[in-house]
Amino acid sequence: MKIAIIGTGNLGSSIAKGLVKNNTFSSLYLSDKNTTNVDAYKSLPNVVVTNDNELAVAESDIVIFALQPKHINSVLEGVSSKISEKHVVMSVAAGVEISRIEGIIGADKNIIRVMPNTAISIGKSMTCIAANKAAQDKVPMARDIFNQLGTTMVIPEDQIQAATVICASGIAFWMRLVRATTQGAIQLGFEAHEAHQLALQTCYGAASLLKESGRHPEEEIDRVTTPSGCTIEGLNEMEHQGLSSSLIKGINASFEKINQLKKN
Ligand SMILES: NC(=O)C1=CN([C@@H]2O[C@H](COP(=O)(O)OP(=O)(O)OC[C@H]3O[C@@H](n4cnc5c(N)ncnc54)[C@H](OP(=O)(O)O)[C@@H]3O)[C@@H](O)[C@H]2O)C=CC1
Numbered sequence: 001m002k003i004a005i006i007g008t009g010n011l012g013s014s015i016a017k018g019l020v021k022n023n024t025f026s027s028l029y030l031s032d033k034n035t036t037n038v039d040a041y042k043s044l045p046n047v048v049v050t051n052d053n054e055l056a057v058a059e060s061d062i063v064i065f066a067l068q069p070k071h072i073n074s075v076l077e078g079v080s081s082k083i084s085e086k087h088v089v090m091s092v093a094a095g096v097e098i099s100r101i102e103g104i105i106g107a108d109k110n111i112i113r114v115m116p117n118t119a120i121s122i123g124k125s126m127t128c129i130a131a132n133k134a135a136q137d138k139v140p141m142a143r144d145i146f147n148q149l150g151t152t153m154v155i156p157e158d159q160i161q162a163a164t165v166i167c168a169s170g171i172a173f174w175m176r177l178v179r180a181t182t183q184g185a186i187q188l189g190f191e192a193h194e195a196h197q198l199a200l201q202t203c204y205g206a207a208s209l210l211k212e213s214g215r216h217p218e219e220e221i222d223r224v225t226t227p228s229g230c231t232i233e234g235l236n237e238m239e240h241q242g243l244s245s246s247l248i249k250g251i252n253a254s255f256e257k258i259n260q261l262k263k264n
């Protein structure tokens, strides 16, 4: 597979890192105005780091646009003459609808909207995928690529905004929960590095329990909450303070915001 990534910022460089780790491409072009994030890959075989977006598109079959929404139009316009029916154009830009991309490069082109998260750099992304009409037969290929970098789910395009909040912003939400747990542990007397390790491994264990057992979170909670014990005491206090409510409200605030971004 001849792959290009246009825009090697936070997400583009995370995708590059995951692809390099798996080494499943025949060539990989990494293009950005400033290539600092990916300069380390210059010396790898079959990897080209460049400032030339047109070259990257011309030399590739799959082109992943990892740009801020404000840059996507001008960059697509700049390379549009190089995009043919052989290309599969993938965009990770939050809030940028397929119809906007079709308006620039044409509805006859293969366009796939992909929403990974930054865990893609370690092969643990939850990646949601939606394709335009022309690219329906390219969906299995897109899944093959992103399944190597985590797990994929194909969803209707009108759910991509919601998936962005849960899965892409979700990384930040979970990080904050880990950080808050660490702060609690420090208050209980642990050194910061110990507190971090305790919080992290417990979070990992909780997620692994759900993944491996297939059980509902409440079932796992019931196993921990000794009657009149300390867990239910803490859990109920957290709920009185609005833990579930603030998470749900935060998710809704993010969703409102992403729906405004769409209009820009
Ligand atoms: N961060 C995340 O976790 C996630 C982000 N997204 C989405 O992915 C997209 C990218 O986000 P993120 O990686 O954080 O953004 P960044 O700003 O970190 O990366 C975008 C990169 O594109 C570069 N760029 C701008 N103009 C051009 C151009 N003309 N040619 C080549 N490169 C250019 C930017 O350079 P410069 O900085 O110099 O402008 C920058 O390096 C966004 O749309 C975001 O919504 C989606 C899921 C998760």
Ligand SMILES: O=C(O)[C@@H]1CCC=N1
Pocket (backbone or CB within 6 Å): 094, 164, 168, 169
């Ligand atoms: O915060 C943002 O707007 C982008 C989209 C999801 C993750 N980062």
